[in-house]
Structure formats: structure tokens, C-alpha cells
Amino acid sequence: MTGLVLGLDVGGTKLAAGVAEPTGRLRSFLHEPTRVDEGPEAVIAHLVDLGRRAVGEVGANLEAIDAIGIGCGGPLDAERGIIQDPPNLPGWTDIPLKELIEDALGRPAFVANDADAAALGEHRFGAGRGVDHLVYLTISTGIGGGIVAGGRLYGGVSGNAGEIGHVSVSYDGWPCVCGRRGCPEAFASGTNIARRAREALAAGDPSSLAGTDVTAKDVAEAAAAGDALAVRIWDETMVVLGATVANVLNAFDPALVILGGGVTHAGDLLFEPVRRLALAQTLGPQARDARIVPAALGSRTGVLGAVAVALERKAADTAGVAA
Amino acid sequence: MTGLVLGLDVGGTKLAAGVAEPTGRLRSFLHEPTRVDEGPEAVIAHLVDLGRRAVGEVGANLEAIDAIGIGCGGPLDAERGIIQDPPNLPGWTDIPLKELIEDALGRPAFVANDADAAALGEHRFGAGRGVDHLVYLTISTGIGGGIVAGGRLYGGVSGNAGEIGHVSVSYDGWPCVCGRRGCPEAFASGTNIARRAREALAAGDPSSLAGTDVTAKDVAEAAAAGDALAVRIWDETMVVLGATVANVLNAFDPALVILGGGVTHAGDLLFEPVRRLALAQTLGPQARDARIVPAALGSRTGVLGAVAVALERKAADTAGVAA
Numbered sequence: 248m249t250g251l252v253l254g255l256d257v258g259g260t261k262l263a264a265g266v267a268e269p270t271g272r273l274r275s276f277l278h279e280p281t282r283v284d285e286g287p288e289a290v291i292a293h294l295v296d297l298g299r300r301a302v303g304e305v306g307a308n309l310e311a312i313d314a315i316g317i318g319c320g321g322p323l324d325a326e327r328g329i330i331q332d333p334p335n336l337p338g339w340t341d342i343p344l345k346e347l348i349e350d351a352l353g354r355p356a357f358v359a360n361d362a363d364a365a366a367l368g369e370h371r372f373g374a375g376r377g378v379d380h381l382v383y384l385t386i387s388t389g390i391g392g393g394i395v396a397g398g399r400l401y402g403g404v405s406g407n408a409g410e411i412g413h414v415s416v417s418y419d420g421w422p423c424v425c426g427r428r429g430c431p432e433a434f435a436s437g438t439n440i441a442r443r444a445r446e447a448l449a450a451g452d453p454s455s456l457a458g459t460d461v462t463a464k465d466v467a468e469a470a471a472a473g474d475a476l477a478v479r480i481w482d483e484t485m486v487v488l489g490a491t492v493a494n495v496l497n498a499f500d501p502a503l504v505i506l507g508g509g510v511t512h513a514g515d516l517l518f519e520p521v522r523r524l525a526l527a528q529t530l531g532p533q534a535r536d537a538r539i540v541p542a543a544l545g546s547r548t549g550v551l552g553a554v555a556v557a558l559e560r561k562a563a564d565t566a567g568v569a570a
Numbered sequence: 571m572t573g574l575v576l577g578l579d580v581g582g583t584k585l586a587a588g589v590a591e592p593t594g595r596l597r598s599f600l601h602e603p604t605r606v607d608e609g610p611e612a613v614i615a616h617l618v619d620l621g622r623r624a625v626g627e628v629g630a631n632l633e634a635i636d637a638i639g640i641g642c643g644g645p646l647d648a649e650r651g652i653i654q655d656p657p658n659l660p661g662w663t664d665i666p667l668k669e670l671i672e673d674a675l676g677r678p679a680f681v682a683n684d685a686d687a688a689a690l691g692e693h694r695f696g697a698g699r700g701v702d703h704l705v706y707l708t709i710s711t712g713i714g715g716g717i718v719a720g721g722r723l724y725g726g727v728s729g730n731a732g733e734i735g736h737v738s739v740s741y742d743g744w745p746c747v748c749g750r751r752g753c754p755e756a757f758a759s760g761t762n763i764a765r766r767a768r769e770a771l772a773a774g775d776p777s778s779l780a781g782t783d784v785t786a787k788d789v790a791e792a793a794a795a796g797d798a799l800a801v802r803i804w805d806e807t808m809v810v811l812g813a814t815v816a817n818v819l820n821a822f823d824p825a826l827v828i829l830g831g832g833v834t835h836a837g838d839l840l841f842e843p844v845r846r847l848a849l850a851q852t853l854g855p856q857a858r859d860a861r862i863v864p865a866a867l868g869s870r871t872g873v874l875g876a877v878a879v880a881l882e883r884k885a886a887d888t889a890g891v892a893a
Binding site for chain 1: 645654655702703719724725726727728729730731732733734736737738739740741742743748749750752809810813816817820821822823824825850851853859
């Protein structure tokens with residue numbers, strides 16, 4: 248037992264792999280674009296290859312790897328490691344990812360929803376160290392969540408708990424690709440912040456953003472600079488994110504909410520209003536004691552989250568065998 | 571060790587006490603009105619007296635009681651057993667209920683939020699037996715929730731998780747006494763169903779309910795009979811409850827949602843639309859596999875929930891000492 252763990256991160260735009268010590272120290276870190284249009288078989292072949300190279304880079308071979316953790320977009324069956332048609336991985340219908348990776352690399356593999364993995368990664372190695380009750384929210388292309396309760400990942404019955412991006416804050420509001428209305432993801436994700444800004448521009452509202460291929464980052468920067476259209480889009484986004492975080496506090500009563508993902512790179516422009524709005528809407532003890540902080544692991548979140556999943560699930564399996 | 575447990579239920583309108591075996595078999599069950607206007611000291615004296623009588627009724631004395639469980643309206647500090655100003659118990663500001671009951675009755679006492687207690691009671695003794703991931707929702711004077719995860723109560727960091735009545739489904743909607751907008755409780759609780767019907771009547775809408783002191787039960791019955799005003803109020807309520815249950819499924823991924831409380835006595839008139847609306851709005855595996863069922867413990871929910879809390883916390887304490 249070397250204690251080394253291979254973490255694999257399967258995103259809609261990026262694959263990543265890294266070898267880490269149980270302390271979370273990354274010994275290697277590689278990534279490449281996902282080429283999702285090549286289909287699941289080809290993407291998984293690329294992932295296996297990336298994993299092998301990450302192991303090779305630390306001068307080890309696969310026998311030195313205790314376990315493999317894999318974070319992937321959900322919905323998925325975490326226990327059996329089967330991917331069930333995630334919106335960001337078209338064509339991945341009932342893909343037995345755990346089995347495919349175990350067959351290819353010959354080591355025990357454990358699969359989790361990517362936001363769940365990130366939550367566990369931040370808990371073990373990042374902004375949530377020492378905090379046993381936390382919720383991690385990623386505000387990125389989509390909005391996802393992961394729950395740590397009593398120091399363990401809270402996955403629910405099928406491993407898909409924490410779909411905070413689809414905990415509606417407006418039951419008769421804007422439509423979402425998931426089929427319901429008022430989902431935070433369909434309003435406040437990076438993709439949808441940009442879309443709303445583009446729609447406002449197309450409606451003829453004057454703005455410094457006119458004529459550009461607007462991203463959420465552009466909206467944040469223009470809002471910081473005082474552009475009226477950008478300020479309006481940003482403020483509306485903060486109201487929805489504030490209500491979303493208030494819902495998280497009232498539902499889960501965590502000590503800590505960690506916000507990560509590209510949109511949170513806006514920093515205080517996001518954290519100040521979200522903190523203020525969420526805490527003002529939250530019930531007694533939750534409002535008084537909860538903290539809302541940025542994620543700490545940055546671009547390594549996916550891989551370190553996958554590593555944390557492997558460490559937790561391996562320990563649980565070992566305890567199960569010993570008991 | 572007799573295994574007997576005393577359950578105490580502190581509601582805004584009713585106090586109840588009962589002695590149960592660890593199987594959930596109730597050996598005694600007493601209740602009386604809360605007389606909340608007499609203040610916490612008097613109410614707690616009545617509760618202690620009711621508890622003594624419940625013990626006396628089974629021919630036992632207090633030494634035969636292994637533990638006391640107490641369910642009470644939140645917010646509260648479950649660990650320390652301190653009640654923190656629940657809306658249904660005016661004047662209960664930082665009341666050390668655990669300590670007061672232990673001093674009065676001389677047995678170890680454990681306090682939980684009443685909805686948490688009910689969730690655990692349904693899990694141990696009721697509709698949730700054998701189901702390790704469930705959410706209990708009470709739709710009554712207010713709306714509250716309790717979460718069982720991995721067979722244990724999920725209380726969050728301060729024991730106040732599961733405040734589903736204040737997980738907003740309309741961030742810019744109707745006001746709630748908690749200070750935020752769009753809370754399910756402020757629209758779909760029994761009290762608020764009745765209020766909305768009365769407001770519609772006051773606005774002059776014709777209805778068979780006119781001239782009566784309308785309750786939620788009246789609205790349900792008139793809706794079943796086809797009264798147009800009642801049908802509208804009821805249907806709007808079901809839409810909000812459907813969105814609320816969909817939020818619960820996406821957030822917690824339970825195998826089972828148990829609905830209890832007075833409003834659920836409407837039966838199929840409630841369960842049919844709530845099931846249909848909630849499952850249609852829920853993501854993949856949750857939508858396919860989750861069940862939405864009525865609570866099974868009825869009027870004994872509060873006391874049996876308190877009993878379940880005492881059994882769980884006593885076992886955890888014993889395990890902690892043994893470890």
C-alpha cells in the first residue's frame with residue numbers, strides 16, 4: 248500500500264487526471280479537452296490514456312495505485328458507477344464507467360457526481376477542512392451541489408442528492424432544460440448570465456457590452472465598471488443566488504457554504520451580495536452562524552474531489568470487510 | 571433496564587405524553603391543550619405532570635424509564651436542548667427544556683425539532699420502516715420537515731435542517747412571517763389555505779363557503795364537491811406543494827417522501843396531484859424511483875417521534891461511551 252490515489256475528472260469540456268497522496272498533495276496533474284462529439288467510447292479511451300500518463304509522470308506503475316476516484320456529471324448511479332445521460336455528456340446513456348475503468352486500469356474505481364466529489368475534496372483538502380456539515384455549490388456552466396453531513400458525503404438513495412441547480416426558486420418562472428421552471432441553473436449559471444445579457448443587448452438596451460461575444464465574466468467586469476445593463480443583469484443574478492443559498496441553509500443547516508466555479512471568480516462582487524441576501528432570508532441559528540466562503544482548490548477541484556471520493560469509499564469498503 | 575421510554579410532545583396547541591416499548595408499542599397516551607398564554611414555566615409544569623401521569627398509567631415509576639424524548643417546535647439547539655423562540659410558542663426564548671425536564675423527572679432527556687422527531691418516528695415505527703433515506707413533511711398549521719439519511723436523523727450543524735416550509739419556491743412572491751418571500755408554509759399550510767379562501771370570499775367571489783368560518787378542511791371538501799372558488803384555491807395549493815416536493819426530491823434524493831399533518835387528511839385529493847406534479851418536475855433517478863405516501867402514525871406521531879429520538883440518541887450516547 249503506497250497510499251497513492253488516481254483522480255479522474257470527466258467534465259463536458261475538460262478531462263483531467265492526477266495522482267495524489269492521501270494528504271491531498273498532487274504529484275501529477277494533466278488535462279485535455281473532452282472532445283465530447285467523439286462519443287463515450289473514445290472519450291473513455293482518452294481518459295484511460297490520461298490516467299496512465301498521470302501515473303507514469305510520478306514514476307509509478309498502476310500496481311502502486313491503491314484506488315481510482317472518478318468525478319463525472321450526473322445523473323448517475325454512484326454505487327454501481329453507471330452514468331445516466333448527463334446533459335453535459337450527450338450520448339452517455341447507461342455507461343458503466345466504473346467497470347470500464349477497472350477493466351482498463353486493473354485497480355478498484357469509485358464514481359461520484361462531480362459536485363459531490365468537489366464537496367468532498369473541499370472538505371478533505373480545501374476550504375472545508377475540519378467542518379463536518381457543509382454544502383458545496385458550483386456556479387459554472389451549470390449549477391450543482393454536493394453535501395457533506397457528519398463528515399461524510401450525503402448522496403441520498405441514488406447518489407444524486409444536492410441538485411441545488413434544480414431546486415426551483417420560482418415555480419412559475421423561467422423555463423429550464425430539465426423541464427421545470429425557476430431553476431437557479433437556468434438563470435444564474437455562467438451560461439445563462441451570458442444568455443440573459445445577450446438577450447438584453449438584442450432587445451436594444453445600450454451597454455458597453457454591445458458588439459462583443461458576451462460571457463459571464465464580461466458581465467461581471469462591466470457591472471463592476473458601472474455599465475447599467477450589466478449591473479441590472481448581475482443584480483438580478485445575485486437575488487436568485489441569494490435565495491438559492493438561503494434555501495440551502497434552511498434545508499441543510501450547514502456550518503459552511505462553499506461557492507466555487509467560474510462565476511465565483513468575480514470575488515466580492517458576488518460574495519458580498521450573496522452573503523447579505525442569503526443570511527437576511529435565513530431562519531434563526533442558521534443565519535447567525537453559517538459562513539459563505541470561496542472554494543480553495545481552484546482548477547484542481549475535480550481531480551482532488553475524485554481522490555477524496557476514492558479515499559472515502561475505499562475506507563468504507565475496508566471497514567465493511569473488517570466488520 | 572426495562573426498555574421503556576417516555577415521549578413528550580410540545581405543540582403550540584397540544585401537549586402529549588406517552589410511555590412506549592422500544593418496538594413503538596404505546597402503553598399509555600395522554601394529551602391536553604397547551605395553554606400557551608400561561609408562559610413557558612407553567613406549560614412545562616403541565617408537561618411534567620402529564621409525563622408523570624403517563625408513567626403512572628402503565629403501573630411504573632420514573633426509575634423504570636430508560637430515557638425521555640421531547641419533540642418541540644423549532645428553532646432550537648437540539649444538542650443542548652434549548653428552545654430558541656419558536657413562532658408557535660411565544661415567549662420561549664432560550665428555554666433550557668432538556669435541563670428542566672431532567673431536573674424535574676430525574677431521567678436523561680433528549681430534545682429534537684418536532685418535524686425531525688416525526689420523521690424518525692415514521693422511520694422506526696410508521697410508513698418509513700426499512701427505508702434508510704426519507705423525508706417527512708408535515709402540512710399542518712405550519713409546514714415542517716425532517717430528514718432521515720442512512721437510517722439516522724440528519725439534523726445539520728444546529729439540529730435545524732429540513733425547514734422545508736421555508737425553502738422558497740417563489741423568491742419574489744408572497745410574504746412570510748419569517749421575513750422572506752415565497753415560503754411554502756405561507757401559502758400551503760392549513761392556516762394559509764384557509765386565509766387565502768377567506769380573502770377570496772372577502773373579495774366577493776361566489777362560493778358555497780360564503781358565510782362560514784372557513785378552515786382548510788372546508789376548502790378541501792368544497793373543492794371535492796366542485797365549488798369553483800375552493801377548486802381554484804386547492805389547485806393553486808397543489809401546484810405549490812408539488813414544486814415543494816420536487817425541491818425535496820432534487821435536494822435530498824430520498825427513496826420516500828412521507829406527508830403528514832391535518833391538510834393531508836384530504837387523501838387522494840392531495841396525494842394524486844402532488845405525486846403527479848412533483849414527479850413530473852424531478853430529475854432522472856429520483857423521479858423514477860421515489861414514492862410519496864401518507865404518514866402512518868396519525869395523532870401519535872408526536873409522542874412516538876419523541877420516543878424514537880430518545881432511542882436513537884440514547885444508543886448514540888452509549889456507543890460513544892463504549893468507544
